[in-house]
Amino acid sequence: MRTAFALSWRLLRGGGARDLLGSLLALAAVAVSTGLLLFALGANHAFAARSAADAWRHPAEASGTPTAVQALSTDYVRGEPITVVDLAALSEGAPVPPGMPRFPEPGETWASPALAGLLADLPAERLADRFPEPAGTLGRDALVHPGELVAVVGRDAAAPVMTAPRSDTTGLETTAAPTRVDAFDTGTSTWMSVYRVLAGIASVLMIAPLLVFGGAAARLTVARRDGRLAALRLVGATPGQVVAITTAEAVLTAAAGAVLGAALYAAAVPALAHITIQGGGWFTAHLWPGLPVVAAVLAAVPLLVGASAVVGLRRVVISPLGVARRETPPALRAVRVLSLLAVLVAFGAVGGGLMGMRYAGLAILLVLMTLAFLTINYAGPWVVSVIGGCMVALARTPSRLLAGRRLRDDPRSVWRTVAGVALTGFVAGFLALLNPGAIESAPSDRLRIAVPDGREPAAVAARAKERLTGTEAAVSTGRPGGDPRAGDDLVTITVPGGAAAVDRARTALHGLVPGHVATTPADDDTGGRRLLGDLRTGALTVLAVSFLIGTTSAGITGASAVLDRRRTYAMLRLAGTPLGVLDRARRQETLVPLAVMGGGSLLAGLFFGSPFATGVGTESLLTLAAFLVAGFGGILAASALSRPLLRAVTTDPAPRPD
Template sequence: MRTVLELAWRLLRGGGRRGLLGSLLTLAAVAVSTGLLMFAVGANHAFGQRADADAWRHPHKAAAGKGTAIEALSTDYVRGKPITVVDLAALDGRAPVPPGMKRFPKPGETWVSPALGRMMADRPADRLAQRFPSGKAAGTLGREALIHPDELVAVIGRAPSDPAVTAQRNESEAVDATAAPERIDAYATGAVSSRAQVYQVLMIIASVLMVVPLLVFGGAAARLTVARRDQRLAALRLVGATPGQVVAITTAEAVLTAAAGALAGVALYAAAVPALTRITIAGGTWYAGDLWPGLAALAVPAAVPVLVGISAVAGLRRVVVSPLGVARRETPPHLKAVRLAAFVLLLVAFAAVSGSLGGMGKAGLVVLLAFLALAFLGINLVGPWAVALIGRIAVATARGPARLLAGRRLLDDPRSAWRTVAGVALTGFVAGFLALMNPSASALGDHPTDRLELLVPHDRSAAVSRQVQERVNGLPATVTVDRGRTDPPLPVPGRADGEEADDTVAVRVRGGADQVERARTALAGVVPGKVATTPADPDAVQAELLADLRTGALTVLAVSFLIAITSAGITGASAVLDRRQAYAMLRLAGTPLQVLDRARRQETVIPLAVMGGGSILTGLFFAAPFAAGFGVSGALTLLAFVVLGFAGILGAGALSRPLLRSVTADPAPRPD
């Protein structure tokens, strides 16, 4: 084993300047892959941490006779931003201390998050602070109580007889925003709200859209400068090296390079974490600790070199089986059309089950993720076959030397040509999939922001309206009662079927947003357990989710573009190094450098136009069953992808033009 490692190290060191450049290209590719894998794993870990931080607010009923405290949940709003209000009352001295607090809150105390504390200090008391007992904060909630640094949270201590922790609440008013009082003996640390589940599901889908192309890119990284390595290993086989020794040398060489790249990728992600914390999702930024994926921070850089080593060994079949054929540069056998048949079978299978995925719950999500991963792998499987077909057509229709050279290269080594455009082609699938995930905020409607509403039982509406009128005296407001506004009636605990629907006590406030906030504060506690909200308040939360969908889509697309352009640049430079002797011989034979460069460009652009378009259509096909809307935003996403994709590929190709000029300037063969 020691001899193998020493020989692998000698081969890495003794490959000459261009051999070193090839190794650096592999290292850079692995570093980018590792950094982005860390981002995907870290983002999933962060959403899990947020779900855990939210869980304690959702009461879980204690076993009979074991309740030590009462917990209830409601949601208030200030300028369209939600304020999570947790009411707590201790039943005895064993009441559990809430996360992020040093002790259980006393009756009349209000503990607030740092962001809410700053907002209370900055605003007049009659617009916010007076909604809470004593009108000031008794303490500040710690990190363990908060989902994100910008969250607005208030924990209010109550007496066990306080109506705020005894009155029933209509939980159907807003999902996850309201919870009726429950006797608890511990906080529901395992509970996951539906909103947190939505974000976790979306992040898992986004991870698949990012990680599968990354794995493909990482596998391609192990095959960079494949022609140079194959020739060198074939020479070792011809002088007596066994297949096992060749495999061991290749594995050691790939793992050494990949390990250095993996460590560089971890450092790259660590440096990016401070910037990533500023991305706003679900109403706030991130804690840096949430984005650091714990043990996965060690697992990812440990796994990446192993995967790269496996991928490198997988490409050795030609060397082990026929080293003489490699040395003589024989053209490998044509790819089989069974690749296309497998891809078509995948499309048919998805079409058959896609209609039922929505009703399968978590199992449907697993099936969808599996199909998305298979779609990427299917595109990557059929890609080389399609490139070879494009090469045949290009050769048959060539009317000039550049097109003929490009076609012959595509036909001779379709796998290498596919690696150059695979990144952008796979990104085309992502762009097509996300183009149909652009719901418009206009679908939420245009609800009033100056009408505060309280939903109350019919037999109490008259009394509540009088109290409301007393509270808003002196404000530019009009109080009305809408009879049985809900249709059908909302279910309320304890109400018999057939009873009248709840009435809505409405307050129309004139004078702008500041007057509305004054009215909200005046109405605090008028109906125990309920807060006055406008019809537009829940829309603000939904609009936030839609904005997060667009932010997530753009983030995934940006990451995919980073993968694609990096892949194109690195594989383009690697291809020049692999073919340097062929380029040099053509140059000696009198082929102008411009023709070689034009042939190299066509070798990339022609398959990109075909496979990129096909990938976009595949993405649209897989997203169609879950389409949330295709408007201007979706069209612009696709247009931006087409423009940036071609521009990025051409730019990446231009970066390796000086390298092409360099390898053709000195055609003498090099013993590397």
């Protein structure tokens, strides 16, 4: 193997400028693939870290002797939620909360850095008067994101706030009744699990095209390499030596590309940390998937690229003379497209029931989506071959005839050029239907406090009026029909004067009913509004990554195809074919398959997204339109980059044989 590496290194160095360019294209493709793969893995690692940072706030009943009492509530300032964790020790063995050096003493507050800044900046009557004296700042382990507003308040175990019942009226686990605990929970909340599910779907949408691109990267400059290896076979090289040389060459290039991709991702992490999800950005450490994962990727990528390169050597090993003579390979079989149809039929049979199957439904969805990507990629070359046959039969111009013959003779190479953007059509179609309409704006000037059984609403309303003396707030009681808290009596306070007046009213009413926070209908919609915004952000991120994969793949594989066929182009040019005809043929052999396969992938994505559709609106149509413009625009731009290379390879009046 040492000899194979030495020979591969010599061939890489001595192959000339154009051979070196082909190797650099392969290196760039592997670098992009590795960087984007680390991004997908880093995103899942970051969501797992967020889940751990959120889990401890939700109290779990003690399995042994209780050592503390924990309660959870959500307050608001300027319309933003403040997570408030109330803690009271029952014994000396109370667990230390994450991000804190010790258990909080009664009468002190530990605030997140963002909340500490607001406590100092806002007038006390708007925020600071709601909490005891700050004693310290919470560390990163206690926070979901850097800008999160969190307060940990130390209480006495007999305080009313630690004994009063509470209920989560929004269904989002924003409130938890006082619970006796002996440790902090390490599971995951329902709300956080939703985001992890969405992250899993997004990863499949990104990684599947990425793996296809990585496989294509391993086969760049395949014609040049096959011809060279076939020549080695004809002069006596054994099949084992050919395989060893190919593997060594691919591994050397891929190893350098993987290291470069990891470096590029590391450099991009500070910028990626500003992507806003769940109301804030990311800790940069969370976006780095960890040294073991990075090391595994750096080891796996060269091995996978080497294995993918070896897979294409069957013709070289078995029939080197056929490769040297450039014989047309056997036609592809229709079983390729039948496999795609089988996956679509399988999804049609079970797709309607996936929503009710919870995690099992998610697993089935992810498996079927992965199979859809793989079978689209498997069927792509067969469809390209069929398109080529139709173009040849219907050709009326030389460029159309040349393009059709190219599609017919080497559909796999052509598919590698358009596969990235074509598979992005699936992503665009799937996301187009996951575009729920915006939540209607709810009142933000009407505070409500739930009055539990056993307390007189009129008395609570009278005390509220006392606390709001000197303001224009109007206080009333009742149980409005259709209100999500219709099980409790409500004290409703209408506060004119804007957000600042509402915050002052919140502070004045703080603690009026222990365990119950004054909130507005707009506050209850905060989680839903954020989820809608996060869905849009996630969709745009996935589409951006997919288009980056697609256009990069088109540019790199298009340039590589010109290098692979430089002898053919040069001979055609010497035979008198105008350069414009060759250039038009080159564009047509890309755009025609893209239109057919991109449209088919888009329809497949719409089909997979249909069970989860919430309506097609303006944003859905804009998503589809953006895909069409960006897809074809990206391919045209990537194709234009190969035009100077085409001109260069056809200027040599005596092209050397490969």
